[in-house]
Amino acid sequence: MKGKIAVMNQPGELTVKEYTLPKAEEGSVLAKILRTNVCGSEVHIWKGTDPSETSGLLGHEMVGEIMDLGTDVYTDNAGTPIKVGDRISALYYLTCGRCYYCTNHQAHLCENAHNFYSKLPDEYPHFHKTFATHYYIHPDQHFYKVPDNIPDSVAASANCAISQVYFGIEKANLKYGNSIVIQGAGGLGLNASALAKEFGAKTIVIDSVQNRLEMAKRFGADYVIDMNEYDTVEKRSALVYELTNGRGADIAMELTGVAPAFNEGLHLIRIGGQYVSIGNLAEGSIPFDPSLPIKKSIQIISLSRYDPQYLNKSLQFLSENIDKYPFEEIVGKPFKFEELETALNKSVSREITRASIIMN
Ligand SMILES: [Zn+2]
Ligand SMILES: [Zn+2]
Structure with missing residues (x-):
């Protein structure tokens, strides 16, 4: 055969x-x-x-x-x-x-x-x-x-997007009541939003495409930030601070694959927060001020691939939540x-x- x-x-x-x-x-x-x-x-x-x-x-x-x-x-x-x-x-x-x-x-x-x-x-x-x-x-x-x-x-x-963000979320030790900013509402971001919601986090999703933001709401986002409306890093950062008791998010996840998003994420996180970097796989370069993560004592967690058991965890998560979020529409x-x-x-x-x- x-x-x-x-x-x-x-x-x-x-x-x-x-x-x-x-x-x-x-x-x-x-x-x-x-x-x-x-x-x-x-x-x-x-x-x-x-x-x-x-x-x-x-x-x-x-x-x-x-x-x-x-x-x-x-x-x-x-x-x-x-x-x-x-x-x-x-x-x-x-x-x-x-x-x-x-x-x-x-x-x-x-x-x-x-x-x-x-x-x-x-x-x-x-x-x-x-x-x-x-x-x-x-x-x-x-x-x-x-x-x-x-x-x-x-x-x-299941063996890619959701397993990767599940691993990232657990590496950052996301807990009930934490706030998380998810940069990018593509496949990775939507899965991350549903996971964060089920972990009991306050979930904020940023993107520039209207129908992706609508999808993010259906994937559990408590707040979505439209980059067309909040069209500068300063404006987006001010809104994130407003939504997080003036401190900034406990955790942010970079899931856009766009190099400047990495800099932006650092502005959205609170002092002592964590930054999970997954999206920027393709090579790119940006001006970067290395003092920023130090001044805010931000822990940067960069991840490629995931521990094998996360595929099984993801399959169980999907099975339990298949009717709750529109995974099929991705x-x-x-x-x-x-x-x-x-x-x-x-x-x-x-x-x-x-x-x-x-x-x-
Ligand atoms: Zn893939
Ligand atoms: Zn080995």
Whole structure:
């Protein structure tokens, strides 16, 4: 039996190749991909603005159905029994369990995280990324069973946006009654808003796009700040102080991917507060006054990836809150495998916020 893989020849150009499906070896799982979503990082690669990836495989968000299990795989990484046909979500990276970071309680920094990530499809087991009909999950790659009430469109992004912001929120130790400013109401920001609300925080979301702000309200934001109305950092900062007893927010999260937002965040946080920096993955430069975080004793927490168990925590969170927040509306009408290029092009032109693709 064969499966299909989309290969990027150069930014903006895909070819579909076919490969014989591998058998799941010891400790591994072969999944049929039900749904994959287009994330911001793929948009950068497709546009050609990510110099580190100019060809090869694409896609890291997925929900799949188990097709084949290695002989010794009976449960997911939370100990839940699994069988062929179950839906699962896998981390997009490995945690080897043996490197310096894995053995020092920092599995999200695993030195071997991306061992299989930039492999080409000719290399066995071929199915290294998620813009394909199938996906090979390695022995060191955590995966979790997806609760039945989470639709594919929502489950497909669980291994990225929500797990990342959940990790960030807990790293900042958000507590009941705290105030949090969320910069950016895209996929990361909306998930962060719902999480913060469920943690019992006063949630303030900043964005410049009206329909994103409307969505933020439906995702639990207590206050939204429209950057068109409050059109300077000073005005936005004054409003945040007004909403937080004149002190500034306990925590802010940068989820915009826009370099100047980092400076702005520092102005919105109270003395002794915390700043979680996640969005600015793409390289950029800004004038920066390093005395500002020192004068306010702000703790900056910069994060890439998350500890594996956060994927399971996110799936449980989504399952418990699926009727409370409109998670399904973050993604639009799904595309088909044959429409991958269209889905990517429309993501680049921002016609759609988060493209979702049915792979099987
Ligand atoms: Zn992603
Ligand atoms: Zn490791």
